Each structure stands twice: as C-alpha cells, then as structure tokens.
Amino acid sequence: MSVGYAEYESNDDIRLVENITWRDSDTACTVVLSQPNTDPELWHRYLDSAERNYRRHGVEAVVDAAAIRSGADTALFWTVMDHRGNMVGGLRAKAPLGCADDSHAVVEWHGQPGLAMVRKMIDDRAPFGVLEMKTAWVSDHRASRHSITHLLARTAFHATSVMGVQFVMATAAQHVLELWKSGGGVVAPIPATPYPDERYRTKMMWWDRRTMINHSEPEQVSKALHEIGEISTMLVAS
Secondary structure (H helix, E strand, O other): OOOOOOOOOOOOOOOOOOOEEEEEOOOOEEEEEEOOOOOHHHHHHHHHHHHHHHHOOOOHHHOOHHHHOOOOOEEEEEEEEOOOOOEEEEEEEEOOOOOHHHOOHHHHOOOOOOHHHHHHHHHHHHHHOEEEEEEEEEOOOOOOHHHHHHHHHOHHHHHHHHHOOOEEEEEEEHHHHHHHOOEOOEEOOOOOEOOOOOOOOEEEEEEEOOOHHHHEOHHHHHHHHHHHHHHHHHHHHO
C-alpha cells in the first residue's frame, strides 16, 4: 500500500514563508515544522538544545553544531514545545542526498565491515530522493519522552510529503530505532557500527513512502495522515 496523499515533484528548493504548527494531543505539546532561514532564532535554539542534550551523554561532538549552524545543508527541522514554551525535542532533515558521500552515514561506518552496504543502499536510492534525518533528541526529563519519540517517528511521513522524496534514512542506536519502527521505519540488514563510541551499536533505518504504511502501527498511520492533511492545507495557504 502506498501513502495516500498528494504527490510532490521537484521540491528540493521548497521555501516555507512561515513555520507550520499543530498541537499533538498525546504529548500536550506543539510541533513546529520550519526551515533555518524561515526561523533562524528557533533554529539556533534547537541546535543549542540538541548540543546540551547530547552533552549529557558525553557525545556532543556528534552534533557538530558549529559546522551546521548556517543551516545550509538542512531542508526541514521539527521542534516540540511544551505548554510552557520549553523545547523538549526535535530533529532535522538534511537536503536530499546526491550520493552516499553526501551522507553522514559513511563517516559512521568508516573502517567497518558494513560500509560498502551503506554506500550501495544510499547510491541505489538517491535517484528517487533520499532525506537523511539527523540530530534527533528528546529531553531526558520528560515523563512523556516515549510519546515524543513516537511523534518524531511520524516525521518521515511529513518529510516525504513536503519534499517529494521516496526515501527517508536515519542512523541511531538500535534500542532507539526500536521506538522509531512505529512510524514505518525498517532496520537495514547492515552490521552495526560502534558509533559514536564503543558504548553504542548504531544501525541504519529506512522509510519508503510506497510501503511505510504497511510497517507502521495503525494508530501512527492515522495520526500521520491527519498531520499531513494539516501541513498540506497550510502549505497551500502560504
């Protein structure tokens, strides 16, 4: 089964005039979908929050905030705000990949047995559009962090709709990806890599807009399609 929403073509250069927001009833939070140039203050706040969150786990170098602060390689980013206006989660999508060398995954698998498979999977899919999700985080202090993670797992639906790509890819520790499966992601059969250090076993996950409904939890599908409807309405209005 394919995702039942409008097809978009050649949306690599889409520019949002203003951000798109909606309320998530499960988490009682507001989701903001935007771009760095549209919301520079929010973008910098997101990066700073991500860096602080990763620092608590001793892996802040993974964010490399200085290198990405310009936002040049980021097509979209999402933030989750609680009722007090505190940012409690977010992630970003890199601009569509032209080839494997555009992906951070080749850095993560450098010198590892799975590198050739990583390259092939990305290069084979790049002609159909691939967005790479990066810098995902959820506040450690939130009781609803699992619900926020499930919310973020639905962003692959948003991304394929807005950007017109067929594929979304992400890398993360395997226990994290178990939660992301709810939004239709499938873990690739590639040996794990010890990235960012030996404490972690990082794996690769793919979403395919043609089939991800089949791999999603039913409740996630209904929520994602509702969100896509809201996003599409606001895109047309802008």
